[in-house]
Amino acid sequence: MSGPFSAIVAGLRHVGKMTIDGVWRLGFVTRFLFAVLLASGQSLTRIHLTIRELYFSGVLSLLIITVSGLFVGLVLGLQGYDILQRYGSADAVGVMVALSLLRELGPVIAALLFASRAGSAITAEIGLMKTTEQLKAMDMMAVNPIARVVAPRFWGGVLSMPLLAALFSAMGVFGGWLITVVVIGVDDGAFWSQMQAAVEFDYDVLNGVIKSLVFGTVVSLIAVFEGYDCEPTAEGVSRAITRTVVTSALAILALDFVLTSFMFRG
């Protein structure tokens, strides 16, 4: 009798421990966010620190974002045309491409790419600085590492995310136009005019921007936190990078569902 019973208890204990650990960690992240916000003054007064991070997170992500945006747009154009032409609405393909990108695919895929390209780099950089005692050295020189290292990287990520998502959507629309209008032969005027009529700035574009701001904040916070919190060993840094990518992806997709359910309920 004691065998199965103790197995159940052990299972429950494990679940309980994981829940407590998860809640504790969430609380820790929240406190860390407040510490970053409180130490953000320098990110504004010494703006070159933030601009440098904008370059590393934003400008260096341009290639992957533009190329991916283009290919997603090409595929959306093909699939959209294939489905819509069955109902004789091939002209509406522009609307479909634009709305899918602005509302969902732009913010979500750009954020996923951003987490794997820039988020992992931020975690690795901060984690290695911790491992090689650079953060401690800074602290011993009376320079707050959260203000000097963490906050500029956080703001660099938050600011570059909406810009990257916008660029992703723009490239996607261009890709959709390229495949449907130039290659397949959908009417150019119909493609653009239907898109212009159907896409609302306040509703579609703005909500997409809000989404990407939220994703940018979450991914940047996860990236800087995992780097700062990592175990200072080679293995610890590698685990922290993995956690950044996995946690960011899950957080982006879950938050996207929540945000969509508030924003686009028809």
Added chain:
Amino acid sequence: MEFVATAAERDAPLVSLRDVRFAYGERPVLRGIDLSVHRGQVVAIMGGSGCGKTTLLRLIGGQLKASAGTVEVDGRDVGGLGRAELYAMRRRMGMLFQFGALFTDMSVFDNVAFPLREHTDLPPSMISDLVLMKLQAVGLRGAASLRPGELSGGMARRVALARAVALDPMLILYDEPFAGLDPISLGIIGQLIRRLNDALGASSVMVTHDVHESLEIVDYIYFVSEGRIVAQGTPGEIRASADPFVHQFVNAEADGPVPFHYPAPSIGSLLGAGAA
């Protein structure tokens, strides 16, 4: 009156630890340490790996707080300082980390300039002069434009030393300054520690297990074992000491008061001898 006060101030130790205890969780690391560092002195804290030497250094630098006892630097209780006060005190301290801890995204020049740029409003030309002077002092003015990745271990340590003294500190802390260095670099670092300390009128605390290099350059030595000070003295006293621990340490003997074997059941019981 003024003269008396100044003399008293000068005689008071710059760093003084009284009955300091510290534990990582349940594991006690320091079990009542008393030590003092007088102005102008270079003091070494020695002991085997994991005996609590580095913890002592962290307590002096305010990175850790003692669970009991007081740690005073320049007459102020380090454990009782708020963040702003602690940072104000750290501006007058320099620390050399075990492997230098140079900022890898900056050149040698920018590494040494870092504390000056962060804490002073000096014009770039003056910062440049100061940085080059510090690099000249450690013999690496010619390496100013190199990246930390291009330096050897000994050179990195010297750059880190130049950075640690960039703001002319009153106290310099060294965490294993000789670890992993070839004999020539080791001698250079040892001489630099002594020369910079005397030139700056600073005091230095050095955590190390390199006995012979330390005996050449320090004024006073504390031996730490199992969280307690087990011996102390000037290099002359240490060389002449009959204390078994000091003797084992200075002569690098494998067995003695510090046992060769980690505590374990006797090998006989493990191999089954006497089981029948």
